[in-house]
Amino acid sequence: MHSTKNNGLSIYIEKYDDNVLRIESYPKAITYSLVVSLRYVSRGKVEHEYVKNIEHRILESLLNRVVNANQRYFLLSCLDSNKVSTYIMVLSKEKNEINKEADVICSIIENLSNNSINCKVEKSESAINILKRCLYGDSIENPLKWLLNVFSKRMDSNNINNVFLLEHPLSFEWGYPNIEPQKYEYLSKIFDNSDNAIRLGIIHSTNITAKLKPEHLVKHIIIVGATGSGKSTTASIIAREATRINYTVFIIDWHGEYASLLSDCNNIEYTNPVEGTIPSFLNLKSIIEYEPLAFIEILENVLELTPPQVHILEEAIKALLNKKALELYDIDLLMDIIQNTSLSARWVSESREALIRKLKVLSSEYLNIKWRGVREVGIEKGKILVFDVSSIPNTRVKRILASIAIKTATLKAQYNEVEKPLLIIVDEAHNIFTKNNPISNLIAEVRKWGVGFVIVTQTPSLLAPVVLRNANTRIIHAIKSSIDIKTLLGLSILKKEYKKVIPSLKPGEALVIIPELPEPILVKIGLISS
Ligand SMILES: Nc1ncnc2c1ncn2[C@@H]1O[C@H](COP(=O)(O)OP(=O)(O)OP(=O)(O)O)[C@@H](O)[C@H]1O
Incomplete structure (x- = not known):
């Protein structure tokens, strides 16, 4: 898969203070915004003509202000629990002016409507939710897309090229405000400088390296994501990092991808039964x-x-x-x-x-494998052994051989016949860790023998529930299938708010959930040079 060149417009919306949002767009243009909500106050029967008239006058006043003032407004109609609500988004380059402006337009609106419209400045958190609802509303014409288009043209016309595509909703970074100082400190403590950890990448809007500690590894990791979302790359980074901290790593390579992902590693051995080599774990x-x-x-x-x-x-x-x-054999x-x-x-x-x-x-x-002639390759501490099953023509055979190799590897760990700690990375794990395969129960048992699993799958809904329950660290790349998202939500792995974020993650971006953190963190996965 190739990453596509992003020449579109990306917008990042973050909380700035209690009421104000900070909007950063690419190409660079920073502005501030707040949202006011309008509520019609019921005063008995409100005449349709009367309301229309008020609305007309309000719009006129706002237009006058656009001409005179430094601000821009955007009217949003959002579907809120089956009724349409009206909001005004106030946009300004001057953060100091924006609260004042909200007061001004609220007083204009309340005066003009003779107080039959209530105008209230929304808190930043709910403003984000409002924008989210408007953005993800059912309307085909996305109002925010239009807004940002117009807005960027007006505010920064010199910098903007002609392409205005909000092709990536996560660029809005809903729910990912700049990390506040206390939280920053907390995260720095969790992901301390300890060297004895797997470095996954950088946490969004920080320079903190997200790390997984040995205890995360033995409590198992699940990596989920659609094809091309970056799962194997993430798994290969974990493999490299695990050997750096002296783990023995065994990879079940379903599609034969790891040879190129790990081509620059020199502590690696490959086995492929069709080419006459098997991991020693496969000796029955x-x-x-x-x-x-x-x-x-x-x-x-x-x-x-x-x-x-x-x-x-x-x-x-x-x-x-x-x-x-x-x-x-x-x-x-x-x-x-x-x-x-x-x-x-x-x-x-x-x-x-x-x-x-x-x-x-x-x-x-x-x-066409001469079982009696195959060469068995053992596994060594600090090294990676890859079991490439990609050229085996039959899926059932792949599943059997992979299952046996995994089972034997854990047995050897139990009887101290392999160097530990042992990390077993299973790609396309939904083929192996299925509901009825006895192998699936291993995940609840192997921890005490110093074995951790990295379960990599594009279809978590096909995994045995015991596997999902027992993988305490979750790395969630983009997923498109609503069934799979539901599986993760159903297991309370994810809060509902993330439902909309997950399909929009870019390749290599992941929500990372570790037991110590109440919320997922957004991580740009990548190799950190030593
Ligand atoms: N951490 C990353 N940083 C930058 N680009 C990445 C990253 N991870 C993945 N990519 C890009 O996405 C492409 C697909 O990645 P990868 O093969 O890891 O995805 P996958 O989810 O394993 O896909 P598949 O299921 O098809 O194997 C890579 O070739 C690379 O271009």
Whole structure:
């Protein structure tokens, strides 16, 4: 994906003080604004003609002021809980004048309407909400877009080129006012200078580096976002940073993207079964010796085995375990054993054939992978091992091999057979951490063995709920699908206010939620040079 050149108009609206908003537009033009709301005071039956007349006179007065004064006004009609409300946005380059101007126009309006219109200056927070409602209202012609267009032309006509596209609603930065001094201090404390942390990028409107500490890593991280939103880039930054603080990193690379993302790293090894290498975690010996049930459950789930097929598989595994030299990068051997299982019931032969048919997708013959000839690559402290499954032609096989590798990696961590702490990054995790895959429950268990997961997905709604619940650090890139946004909102991962922000994040921008902070922070993800 390429980032598009932004030659449009970007507008940042931030709280300046209790009533005043500061608007910064690109190309550079800073102005100040406040919003007054108009309410008709009910005085019995108000004549339509009478109201129209007042409105006409108010508009006339405002127009006169536009000619004479330094201010601009913008009338907003917003759909507010099913009724249309009227607001006036007062714009000025002079922040000192703007409160005075609001008083002036309110007194003009109240006088002209004989006090049948109530005029009130809105607090900054509610002014932002009002603008948001107007902006996201259903009207096809976005009034604010028009406003900003006109406004910028008038205020800074020399600087503005001809393109006026509000193509990116987040440029408004709703809910992201400049960080106030107390909050700034608080954030600096949370993201202190400690070197033993993952540096994610810079927090919006600060020069504070957002960091994830080791405790965040073992409480798991989820990275969500639509295609092209920057998930893999973020995951690759976490991988690099994790090795810097001496983590062992294992990456399940679903699409074969990490070779280019990490091309400049020299502490990295790649494995790809189609090219004859596998991570040592894929030697089935460990999983079958330590937890044969987990192996059976993975196959049962991914290959949708029936109970009789599971039974036959269990018997075959028992037989396999009785064999002295267990070499099960050898699914072929497992199939031989199943073929020769001496179960006598009549149903066996049919189920056996069906089971073998299902297992065939894992065989050397089907995959064109010579399981007996593959080279196993181990994992070392401070290094990254990538398991690239992208060239395996069958999604079920990818899911099985990735699940087995993850399970074995965590077993090795449990039995201290791998250098810890271990960080397992799982790209396209919705293919693996599904509701019925037993692997999903690992996320609630592995912390005590010094293992953290980074779950990367574009479809959080397909993840097992246990996975979403147990990933305490959330990195949310742009998401378009309303189902996925709802999933995050439903889990209270996000407050409703962010619903509109998430689709508009730019590639590499993310809302980051860590347990210590009550609100998400907006982070521009990027490598921080040492
Ligand atoms: N932190 C960043 N800073 C600048 N640009 C970025 C950043 N992250 C991503 N991008 C841009 O967005 C593009 C897509 O990023 P990336 O491949 O990480 O997205 P993705 O969400 O993983 O997409 P996919 O699901 O298709 O793999 C990158 O090629 C890069 O141009």
